[in-house]
Amino acid sequence: MQERRRTPRRRSYIGATIVFNNRCSTIDCLIRDISDDGARLIFSDTVNAPEQFDLVINKMGETRRAQMAWRQADQAGVTFLRQSATDWAKLGHARRLGEVEAERTALRIRVAELLGRE
Template sequence: MQERRRTPRRRSYIGATIVFNNRCSTIDCLIRDMSDGGARLIFSDTINAPEQFDLVINKMGETRRVQMAWRQADQAGVTFLKQSAVELAAQEHARRLREVEADRTALRARVTELLGRE
C-alpha cells in the first residue's frame, strides 16, 4: 500500500480529549500515531463526533483544531487545520497562565508551610 501522508508519522501513546458543542461535549481518546499534518485517534467505543472539533492534547498542553479524515469503529484519522496568529497567541497565553497559576499555588503552599513552622 502506498503511503499518502505528506509528513512521516510517529508512534505515540498520548491521552487527548475531543471537545465540541461549544465546549459542552467531550470524548476521551488516545493518540496512537501523529505527524505534523494529523493523527490517528483510538476510542474506547464507537463515537459520534462532528466533522471538525478541537483536540486537546493533554501531555503537550496544546489544543488543535482538526478535521475528520476517516473513521472506523473505534478509531479515526484527523487532519490538523491551520491556526490563525490570534488563535496561536491565545493558546500560548493560556499555557503561560496555567504555568503561572501552578507556580502561585506552589508558592502559596510553601508560604503556608513556612509560617506553620514558626
C-alpha cells in the same frame, strides 16, 4: 503499500480529549499515530464526533483544531487544520478562563468552609 502522508507519522500512546459544542462536550481518546499534519485516534467505544473539533493534548500542552479524514467503528483519522494567530489567542483565552473559573469555585468552597467554622 505506498505512503500518502506529506509528513512522517510517529507512533504514540498519548491520551487526548475531543472538545466541541462551545467546549461543553468532550470525548476521551488515545492518539496512536501523530504527525505534523494529523493523527490516528482510538476510542474505547463507537463515538459520534463532529466533523471539526478541538483536540486537547495535555501531555504536549497543545490544543489543535482537527477535521475528520476517515472513521471506523472505534478509530478515526484526523487532519490538523492551520490556525491563525487570532484562533490561537482565542484558545488560550478559553483555557485560561476555564482555569480561573475552577479557581473561583475552589475559593468559594473554601470561604464557605471557613465561615461555617466560626
